[in-house]
Amino acid sequence: MNAIEINNVHKHYASLHALKGISLEIQQGEFFGLLGPNGAGKSTLISIMAGLTQASRGSVSVMGHDVVQAYRQSRHSLGIVPQELVYDPFFSVRELLRLQSGYFGLRHNDDWIDELLDTLNLSDKANANVQELSGGMKRRMLIAQAMVHKPPVLVLDEPTAGVDVELRQQLWEFACRLHNDGHTIVLTTHYLEEAEALCERIAIINRGEMVALDSKQALLARCPERKLTLTLSDTGSVLPASLEQDVISRDDRQLVIKLDKQQGNVGDILSAVQSSGAQLIDLHIEEPGLEEVFIELTRQQHGQESTDD
Numbered sequence: 001m002n003a004i005e006i007n008n009v010h011k012h013y014a015s016l017h018a019l020k021g022i023s024l025e026i027q028q029g030e031f032f033g034l035l036g037p038n039g040a041g042k043s044t045l046i047s048i049m050a051g052l053t054q055a056s057r058g059s060v061s062v063m064g065h066d067v068v069q070a071y072r073q074s075r076h077s078l079g080i081v082p083q084e085l086v087y088d089p090f091f092s093v094r095e096l097l098r099l100q101s102g103y104f105g106l107r108h109n110d111d112w113i114d115e116l117l118d119t120l121n122l123s124d125k126a127n128a129n130v131q132e133l134s135g136g137m138k139r140r141m142l143i144a145q146a147m148v149h150k151p152p153v154l155v156l157d158e159p160t161a162g163v164d165v166e167l168r169q170q171l172w173e174f175a176c177r178l179h180n181d182g183h184t185i186v187l188t189t190h191y192l193e194e195a196e197a198l199c200e201r202i203a204i205i206n207r208g209e210m211v212a213l214d215s216k217q218a219l220l221a222r223c224p225e226r227k228l229t230l231t232l233s234d235t236g237s238v239l240p241a242s243l244e245q246d247v248i249s250r251d252d253r254q255l256v257i258k259l260d261k262q263q264g265n266v267g268d269i270l271s272a273v274q275s276s277g278a279q280l281i282d283l284h285i286e287e288p289g290l291e292e293v294f295i296e297l298t299r300q301q302h303g304q305e306s307t308d309d
């Protein structure tokens, strides 16, 4: 059984076709990345998984439970950390976690609540009113809330947007720990380095359409190009014609050249520069990352109407 199955899901908001037939299977125990620029439809897809929004067409199940037909069971299998910091301001942290436990029919959940508070460094805020918490603490509170019923699948919707470096590190560690314990993690983010560091498999959606679904390695391999940037006293006629075809950009001081993956034309380039008499001031090589793949994949549809079919 898959942790999550998404089968040809469409979503219309009035005239906006926000999801255009998304299909996706996420295996149990995977650390899965759902990437896409703002407005791609990531949060909409997550709301459908959580049963908060209904798909216009298609179906979704969580741990084998259809999110509409078997709402209670599917909801029990899923913990969702929402993108927005939504919370009820009139309760303390512990009260909110108890309420959430009650919602899942768990009456004596204090041991687990204490463990969550401890793990998320919130123990000393247990009795504080949620309103008094800093943004980072609220974020951690929402994670505790998502985990209160020990769901096998945890979905984090942009958990590190606007979060400081230290908290980001803590959240990563927490997610990795849950993953090592066997949880399925779905992470939505538009920080590419985050997905690159954590996720095993990645889907990229853009304007409601899936533009890539692959392992991280396979995605990175799509962009084998390395770039050499040379800072020179003169960039005019340093290269022979045979190397000119690899030039990506040039201004009066900098020359950016595509490097061959296999042969490595670095030697040729450098000796050409040397014999041209131009002075080499600096150089660096840029390794491609998910960022380049992402830009390439999401660029292709740029400018199209998002209401297209």
Ligand SMILES: Nc1ncnc2c1ncn2[C@@H]1O[C@H](COP(=O)(O)OP(=O)(O)O)[C@@H](O)[C@H]1O
Pocket (backbone or CB within 6 Å): 013, 016, 018, 036, 037, 038, 039, 040, 041, 042, 043, 044, 045
């Ligand atoms: N409740 C809603 N009503 C109308 N349009 C919405 C609603 N929620 C999202 N949208 C629109 O659907 C598209 C996808 O939004 P969203 O799922 O939030 O994207 P993402 O999370 O990838 O940034 C956007 O164009 C957004 O404006």
Ligand SMILES: [Mg+2]
Pocket (backbone or CB within 6 Å): 042, 043, 044, 083, 157, 158
């Ligand atoms: Mg979103």
